[in-house]
Amino acid sequence: MRDKAELLQQAREAMNARTPGTAVKCYEGFLAAGGILSAVDHVNAAKAYAAEGSDTLALKHLVRIVDLPDSNYATWVKASRTLDSLAESAFESLSRRLTIVVLSTWNTREYAQFLRLAAARCGIAASVLETPYAQYFNFSLDPASELYAHEPDVVMLCPDYRAAGVTVSTESPEQALQENVQRWQLVWDAIRRQSRASIIQLGFAIPAFDEFGHLGGGIPGSKAQLFRNLNLELAGEARKRDIGFVDTDAIAAQFGKAAWFDDRNWYWAKIALSSRALPILARQCAAVLAARAGLSRRCLVLDLDNTLWGGVIGDDGLNGIRLGSGPDGEAYQEFQRRIKALAERGVILAVCSKNEPAIAREPFLQHPEMVLHLDDFAVFEASWESKSVAIQRVAQLLNIGLSSLTFVDDNPYEREQVRAALPDVDILNLPDDPAGYAAALAAYPYLELPSFTAEDRDRGRQYRARSAARELKDEAASLADYQSRLNMVATISPVNQINLDRVVQLINKTNQFNLTTRRRNREEVIQLLAREDVDIFLARLRDCFADHGLVVVAIGIQVESSLEIDTLLMSCRVIGRDLERVVIDELTERARQRGCTEVRGWYLPTERNALVADLYARSGFELVDAEATGATLWRRPVATVDDHTTFITVEKS
Amino acid sequence: MDQVKVDDRLTEIFRTVFEDEALEVIGSTTAVDVEGWDSVAHITLIFAIEEEFGFQFSSRELENIRNVGDLQALVSQRGR
Secondary structure, eight states: OOOHHHHHHHHHHHHHTTOHHHHHHHHHHHHHTTOOOOHHHHHHHHHHHHHTTOHHHHHHHHGGGGTOTTOOHHHHHHHHHHHHTSOGGGGGGSSEEEEEEEEESSOOHHHHHHHHHHHHHTTEEEEEEEOOTTOHHHHHHOTTSHHHHTOOSEEEEEOOTTTSOOOOOSSSHHHHHHHHHHHHHHHHHHHHHHOOOEEEEEOOOOOSOOTTGGGGGGSTTSHHHHHHHHHHHHHHHHHHTTOEEEOHHHHHHHHOHHHHOOHHHHHHHOOSSOGGGHHHHHHHHHHHHHHHTTOOOOEEEEOOBTTTBBSOHHHHHHHHSBOSSHHHHHHHHHHHHHHHHHHHTTOEEEEEEESOHHHHHHHHHHOTTOOSOGGGOSEEEEESSOHHHHHHHHHHHHTOOGGGEEEEOSOHHHHHHHHHHOTTSEEEOOOSSGGGHHHHHHHOOTTOOSOOOHHHHHHHHHHHHHHHHHHHHTHHHHHHHHHHTSOEEEEEEEOOTTTHHHHHHHHHHOOSSBSSOOOOOHHHHHHHHHOTTEEEEEEEEEOSSOEEEEEEEEEEEEETTEEEEEEEEEOGGGTTSOHHHHHHHHHHHHHHHTTOSEEEEEEOOOSSOGGGTTHHHHTTOEEEEEOTTSOEEEEEETTOOOOOOOOEEEEEO | OOHHHHHHHHHHHHHHHTTOTTOOOOTTOOGGGSTTOSHHHHHHHHHHHHHHHTOOOOHHHHHTOOSHHHHHHHHHHHOO
16 A cells, blocks of 8 residues: 555656656545645646546646645646646536626736636636727727627626726816716726626725825825725725625735736736736636625534634533633634624524534533624534534535535544535635634635625524524424435345454444343354344445444344344444334344244333334334333234335345 | 756746646747747746746846846846
């Protein structure tokens, strides 16, 4: 078994040696072993897949670089070029097709390529067309222009402070402002009149220095003031007309304006910003595109330990978790505040934690520094199942698609497990240091709202109310629906040398789902196997997420014309799927084969097995005898047809 | 800086920008020798080199680049 590092090295060597087939196998091996690829490796993997004709898989790797912190300009160049070389069929996996025309005052050729990659990451197959730059005014006003000939779904307006023809006047700044706003409104009106395209307007990134120096911000009519006011006015007017406004100035500030602006790029090629900032702009604009196409994420699914507080509540207890004081504690608390703010603007919250439910709830109920409360959450999933299973349930309960969810977890292995199992769920990459959590969430662009109304504020509340109601009334329906999709398969097998140890283990340690709790050692089980009057078998269960292994042991003993169920036990891992009915069916079949007329069985109560007190009643057995100890005896004729719904396919081996 | 390593890193950038995994460049290689090396590709090249080596070319330096050898020399001198 080659180790992960070796596999990665071999993949890289295979790429250098131009043997993409080998590279693909090595990358797959690396990923299957739990390896995490760097941005450069993702692009190389994509190239390997593309060389092998697997363009859809190539696309899957390319879009990963959009969010990775180690992606840089060169990565984007390589990735977008590789994207352009993929067959059209690769894009069929994306959920939306959009034709975007970019109208700009600067050269957007490379920006358009990056936008296409960023859009693909958001699930959009974008055809990005440019028009000769600085023609935005003429093109929008002229009904015969090629802008309209393209029949765009989206028109993206990208002005730049140098060339947008913005008039500055210190004498009548208010008038200058209005003139500039109106000019842009003319463009919008013309586009609206002549097409059905959705419009996205980029604001102006404002350079840090002004001819008035540091006073510039305070002097009406200074360039800085004018552009700032212009941005505000445009944003307000855009909102009134359902035009998406991108706050380019804020994006540039976040990136660092010293690095954002590069006059050389303007002088050489009329590109408004440094080439290194182009990916940032493309990523943000793609997120706005996605929001307006209804593809935003709507729900944060949150881990608890080391995500909402420092430490593990199950181990550290209420006094041991870090929240509220100390640098760590403050960071976690701020993270909670940001999450709460998102909830207040309409984002749905859910918990998905590996914990005992009561323990997971403790901080919410008792820790004084918690900002988030239980009623902020529409769903609270705490269990020991895999996160991907729990997240599926979250989506079911909320009745929203997996592609509406973003999973937030400090543990990269959980993140990768969910990413692999549920590719439609988005993953927020939290940094290692909790001090960076709040910023990481603020920088996550895929919760963009297309607009914000009072309904959005209420939405969180609506989901919580709805989901509580559903849990009470519809649980049966949603559970059945969920189970029907699990592809559960039970395999009934005889006991043999290989599984004997596991069978004996189950017989001796199963307490809850155990009708009679009859303990037997290895010798005794072997003796049973030899008896003619005994049917002993086991069942394995697997579903679409996992193979749960050997989970049932059943022993039936023939007594005259009855087959008595001596033992029926089940691992608590798979309780709740009606597997026991399948087992009883099998026992009934064995009884039939023996010529028995009925199946009988005792329920012998213990401190731990109240769970199965009603198993026989539920399965259509009739009560024959009840003793003072609480023990009950039941029977069911072999001829009885037990028509229960089951979502389990049965195999025999 | 180790010249060999510089040359390797530069070659890698050329391969990315010109989409040719087999591309080899030597000191005397000029724009006419490489398919697709137009002014737009030139900008991509410059920005990628600046990012990789952590410095910025001055306009004068850029004006005086005649061939790959000039680039290699500048990068060795200025780069990290």
